[in-house]
Amino acid sequence: MKILLVDDDPNILELVNIHLSQAGYEVIKATNGLEALAFLDEELPDLAVVDVMMPKMDGYTLTKRLRAEADIPVLLLTAKGELEDKEKGFLAGSDDYVVKPFEPKELLFRINAILRRYDKAVDTIIEVGPMKINRQSYEVSIGKKVLLPPLKEFELLSLLSSKPNHVFERDFLIERVWGYDYEGDEQTLNVHIKRLRDKLPEEVKIVTVRGVGYKLEVDAP
Template identity: 60%
Template structure:
């Protein structure tokens, strides 16, 4: 049975999600604040967390950071805020997806299933290797020979995605959906900025791969033969 942690100080939301997910077959653990959520995680193995932003004691952004540092599980932020700055703060905290209240329980279910599929695939191959380059999804580290590199979250996820899918062309829209989530409303140039940073970081460190621009289409990672 899949364990889902729901964290929200609104008892009505907790009850709604608990009832809906339990009827489908998930085991739901409920917490009304971040501190209670962390206590549950210390004693219970959960496969996914749904976290409200506005909570007492510890808000959803800080809880997301704590979960991301200690547990390799997907996180969905729930919030009544719909401003791009709030979404940016959520993704910077390490969330995988973002759902604005009010929402349909079915939409939450779709997102839960999508993230569980994505993490299940990643857990089967938490480490990907390309030449002397080793990318570890569990530790979020990139090793090139004796050099260890710690990347910002989205740069790491973008690189991991490319190396896991070499020689495949992805449009900016596809990359945003995979890395930033369906709700991301920022500029597509965000992809260009992150790829520019990756190129700058690795061009002098390794020739195991190159991220190339496919004019009019998007980007692909070319692996050294």
């Protein structure tokens, strides 16, 4: 997934870029609102992280433009924490609000939460080979066979199927499915992957990428 990161502070820009990249996101960096809008002609990000206090165009104005022109979710990043500022941000169309200084894990958690909400609103049906995944009914159809896998298995399969052939890092999968504050070990992920493999049609495979994570592959008909 692509995230548009907009902040005029180069230190914040680089810090957030590092953590988002490590979490598996593709980051598009911009130092002001006008630069951010210029990217929309070539790139359509899945979410924008926007600083409020910027030259040329403040974050509130940029949020309105992003929602009007690209209709993408926006998380505001600011040093202001007063209720009026939060209200102004939400009225501009932002989905959430993080106050500086912040813990990078909290930022990732909030980004994941926003993307989860939008995941439920779009791409209700995912088709991968002979398999159909219904995100609304939580059903997986393989031909005439309908499966109702446990919730975590379903979320994991939906995530892997959303981008076939894309390698998802183990940490990213754990954070997206179990939450950023999950304190268990990676064995839980391994067990869920094994259970999913036993349920998938032979044309669909979950491949282990050693030292990195997993990807879903579909054999050509």
